[in-house]
Amino acid sequence: AQSVTQLDSQVPVFEEAPVELRCNYSSSVSVYLFWYVQYPNQGLQLLLKYLSGSTLVKGINGFEAEFNKSQTSFHLRKPSVHISDTAEYFCAVIQNTGGFKTIFGAGTRLFVKA
């Protein structure tokens, strides 16, 4: 069975500092990987996704993520955060065997301080 582990439940960081949100997954087959962001009391929206090809994926709002197959990781990074990046971030996985169910991690709350 596949699973997604987000290693940090909360990440406080100062404005303009870099940030990394960690995500590890377990799966016996190849996967597709996603990062979604959720602002307070709203639905989720896609930040970026990895399907194939280059392991470095760039998304919206200056975020990027790197797929590391050997470490089964898909960490999200931003070189300089803004107050407006304060939100909850979800890593998600779909396994590449014809199934289509998305498995979400528990989320990481990013709190950007002035």
Next chain:
Amino acid sequence: DGGITQSPKYLFRKEGQNVTLSCEQNLNHDAMYWYRQDPGQGLRLIYYSQIVNDFQKGDIAEGYSVSREKKESFPLTVTSAQKNPTAFYLCASSGLAGETDTQYFGPGTRLTVL
């Protein structure tokens, strides 16, 4: 503008009552989903539908029911059999492009049982 709407935004229910949460999309998507979100647990799949008049149980379907009579609508009923219904409910949709397809989320309904 295309998107997904959920109503109401907040819903209060007395114990023993059934309530229905609305989800409508005008994205012409074939697939629709219902998730439940609890603090620290990420999103869990309740039901999903890939086509009109067809739907399948997700991981936590007990105490819930759905219908899919129209492509654009996928209402969720929380029945009195659901033991702990207080949660944030999210509806999503995607085109029927298989597992690589991005899910688009509605703004959510927060249900509180009094």
